[in-house]
Amino acid sequence: MSDLQPDIPPKGKLFIVSAPSGAGKTTLCNALRKRFPALAYSVSHTTRAPRKNETDGQDYFFISKERFEEKIKQGKWAEWAQVHGNYYGTCAAQLRELLAAGRHILLDIDVAGATQIKALFPLSIAVFIMPPSIEDLEQRLRSRGTDSDEEIRKRIAHAHREIAGRDFYDHVVVNDRLEDAIEALSGLVRKYTAGKGDGCRH
Ligand code: ADP
Ligand code: 5GP
Numbered sequence: 617m618s619d620l621q622p623d624i625p626p627k628g629k630l631f632i633v634s635a636p637s638g639a640g641k642t643t644l645c646n647a648l649r650k651r652f653p654a655l656a657y658s659v660s661h662t663t664r665a666p667r668k669n670e671t672d673g674q675d676y677f678f679i680s681k682e683r684f685e686e687k688i689k690q691g692k693w694a695e696w697a698q699v700h701g702n703y704y705g706t707c708a709a710q711l712r713e714l715l716a717a718g719r720h721i722l723l724d725i726d727v728a729g730a731t732q733i734k735a736l737f738p739l740s741i742a743v744f745i746m747p748p749s750i751e752d753l754e755q756r757l758r759s760r761g762t763d764s765d766e767e768i769r770k771r772i773a774h775a776h777r778e779i780a781g782r783d784f785y786d787h788v789v790v791n792d793r794l795e796d797a798i799e800a801l802s803g804l805v806r807k808y809t810a811g812k813g814d815g816c817r818h
Contacts (some may be wrong), residue, residue, distance in 0.1 A: 620694055620712055620736060627718035629808050630690060630737050631655070632730045633801075635745030636775030637700070638757035647798045651812050652805055656719040661687075664702035667762045677707075680754040685781065695725065695732035700770050704729070720809050727781045727815060734784075741808055744785035748792040750775065 635641040649657050660713040661677045663684050672678050681802040686702040694712075696705030708722060714721050723733060723740075731741050753775055757768045776801060782788055787804060 620708055626737065626739075628656075628715070628720040630721050630723065630733065630740035631763070631808070632725060632733055632740055633726050633745060633780070634722045634725060634730050634742070634754060634785070635791075636747065637771040637783040638760065638775075638799065639745045639747040640756065640794065641724055641745050644791060644797055644801055645722060647794075648801055648805065652720075652796075652809075653804055654720065655805065656717075656721050658706055658714065658721055658723045660706055660725065660804065661700055661706055662704045664700075664704075665738045694736065695729045697726050697728035697732075699726045699728075699765070700774060701812045706733075720728065720797045720805075722789060727778050727784070731784065741787070741804065742785040743787045743789060743804060744782045745797070746779065746782065746788055746790045747775075748790060752792075762815045 627632075633641055633645060645657070648787065649655060659675070659677060661679050661684065663679060663681045666672065666676070666678050681703065684696075684705065687705070688696060694706040694708040694710055696703060698704075704726065706725060706729065711721070723729075725733065733740055734742060745791065747756065750772065754768065754772055757763055757771060763771065789797055789800045789804075
């Protein structure tokens with residue numbers, strides 16, 4: 617972690633996006649990636665199984681629990697957390713490379729990971745995506761059709777804890793109408809990446 621040189625502010629902006637599972641974060645991040653091709657997406661590593669529509673190296677790097685734990689011991693993660701019984705982490709080397717290239721970076725990570733990245737990079741911009749309600753969240757998880765009832769139950773229980781931590785974030789965006797949420801997020805990216813003279817203090 618120390619070789620990430622957190623004392624040197626990165627040239628690009630670091631955007632952290634967190635949300636309870638099912639709130640629409642992947643949908644929103646994909647829309648942002650399309651709108652802002654210059655925004656580098658940090659592909660996380662995880663020990664969970666790939667979903668039907670997921671591609672290794674694109675959505676996640678899917679690795680074994682043993683390999684993940686080995687990398688914890690070696691200090692290879694910029695941040696990592698256990699979410700819903702699986703490990704998730706941001707590779708320090710990958711993040712270092714993007715930072716060195718002066719890229720604006722999008723990190724889709726959970727609340728525990730966001731806390732770790734904010735501690736390393738206090739000027740990162742943390743955005744929390746809220747579902748309109750817990751009922752909507754459950755409905756979205758069901759309609760996505762990728763998780764078992766037991767998995768959905770775990771995700772809803774965890775959602776209450778994540779939502780309770782939203783005050784930590786610099787911005788909260790409610791993903792009610794998808795287009796409005798994409799617009800709100802795009803507005804934040806434009807605001808913080810507009811360069812000098814736009815009143816942006818980050
Ligand atoms: P997350 O990455 O936060 O777990 P997803 O992006 O996979 O969530 O979205 C969960 C489900 O909700 C998907 O089926 C997605 O198409 C749907 N969804 C996302 N945003 C909205 C929205 N604003 N209104 C209705 N459904 C949505
Ligand atoms: P999912 O399994 O639904 O893709 O993601 C579950 C949760 O893990 C989400 O809250 C997502 O933001 C989080 N997550 C994904 N990648 C990372 C990561 O690299 N680090 C951390 N801390 N959380 C992650």
